[in-house]
Amino acid sequence: MSLDKEKIVQSVPQKGFFGHPKGLFTLFFTEFWERFSYYGMKALLIVYLYTEVSKGGLGIDNGTAASIMSIYGALVYMSGIIGGWIADRILGTSRTVFWGGVLIMIGHIVLAIPAGFNGVLVAMLFIILGTGLLKPNVSSVVGDLYRENDNRRDAAFSIFYMGINLGAFIAPLIVSTLGENYGFHLGFGAAAVGMLGGLIVFSMTKKxxxxxxxxxxxxxxxxxxxxxxxxxxxxxxxxxxxFLIVAGVAGFLTITNVIAFISFLAVIIPIIYFTVMYRSSKTTDVERSRLLAYIPLFISAVMFWAIQEQGSTILAIYAETSTQLTYGSFTIPVGWFQSLNPLFIILLAPVFAKLWVTLGDRQPSTPQKFSLGLLFAGFSFLVMVIPSVTGDANHLTSPLWLVLSFFLVVIGELCLSPVGLSTTTKLAPKAFSAQTMSVWFLASAAAQAINAQIVRFYEGISQSSYFGLLGGISVVLGIIIFLSSSKIKQLMKGIN
Structure with a gap:
């Protein structure tokens, strides 16, 4: 029997957390601790993969380590489709969130045990499935707390988004410090404790x-x-x-082949989605036009996330190998740089929200905002060419170059990411509204799948060539989208 929306809202205490329903407290801290565990682990994992065995790591070459991290990120976003289906058809969002948290915690516990590379693969499987269950559904529960016309609704998601970024900001500072200075498995254990904290908050306050x-x-x-x-x-x-058994026996089940197969899936699935939606009899002519407008925006998002997500792979390797990290007796943990993205988002998000409101009708159109996102993403890599060209092979560069790179890509993210979410809901064909939102998240999956192939070239060519080429492609694509913005806007058929 379907529950009435009003009955759901009435069952929730409507005051108690900064003027919001008490349930926002539960979801805020559940997501805070989940993001703490996820980003803390992510900041430490790549260092663990490429660090020499004699120093407690796995000794995997940098290119393969970056590829593994990229394909891991792609699978995390792809698994959200499974999580949404389970919530809609079997468990409901609340129970799906809980069991997702349990799987994530198990994954971190496995990482906390010295079990070598096989342990990493098992842990990744648990975390991928758990994040797919939790991540897309916890946001949905936030929406259930409010009536459709409740003017606190947008503010609630802003508060919730702050919880995400606070967790992502604090995590590398704690997990990386423990992992890099006192032992990797201790750091992973801290991430497991973080997820346990989220589960305790959720379980004790849910009812x-x-x-x-x-x-x-x-x-x-x-x-x-x-x-x-x-x-x-x-x-x-x-x-x-x-298939896995046969492939293993035949010798085809190698890391390279698995990464290539997943990369192919992550790219082909969005293409299939677009084709099915465009050709469907349930899609009107106006909706087909809007889908055509959405394609260049989707491609822009893939390019943007391809650069943004390399902050946790290539820039982490750059920090380790090419950056001056030791000052006196203090050494900056490599993972600390992963706190820069959420820190800048926390600082700049209110500024951008105020900017768009102040500009009103004079603000850039949606395609123009996407082009700005691409330009700043490109600039974030192009600035890394400067220390690569001006320094010599034995000279370590200032960490301020990395700070500047993260700062620039966050400006691009604030131009593109929130707008992309909003635009996806507006351009989606009515019959495929939920699936189109899945396609938006698949842009990140496709980007990281492409990265899994690209990052292998980082050590095969010069740093200036790597950063310059990718940064240049992003800038050129940004200019093309800007010049095409009026045409794209026409195809959007009245959607701004």
């Missing part, structure tokens, strides 16, 4: 603060569907297991 929010299964599997669906899932899993 009192969330009421009925997130308890409904919107489109539950009927008894007949359930048997058929689980049969299909079981068949797919069996085929996959057989």
């Amino acid at each position: 009192k603060n969330l009421g009925l929010a997130g308890t409904e299964v919107p489109n539950p599997l009927k008894p007949g569907e359930r048997k058929k669906t689980f049969g299909i899932i079981g068949l797919i899993v069996a085929v996959l297991v057989i």
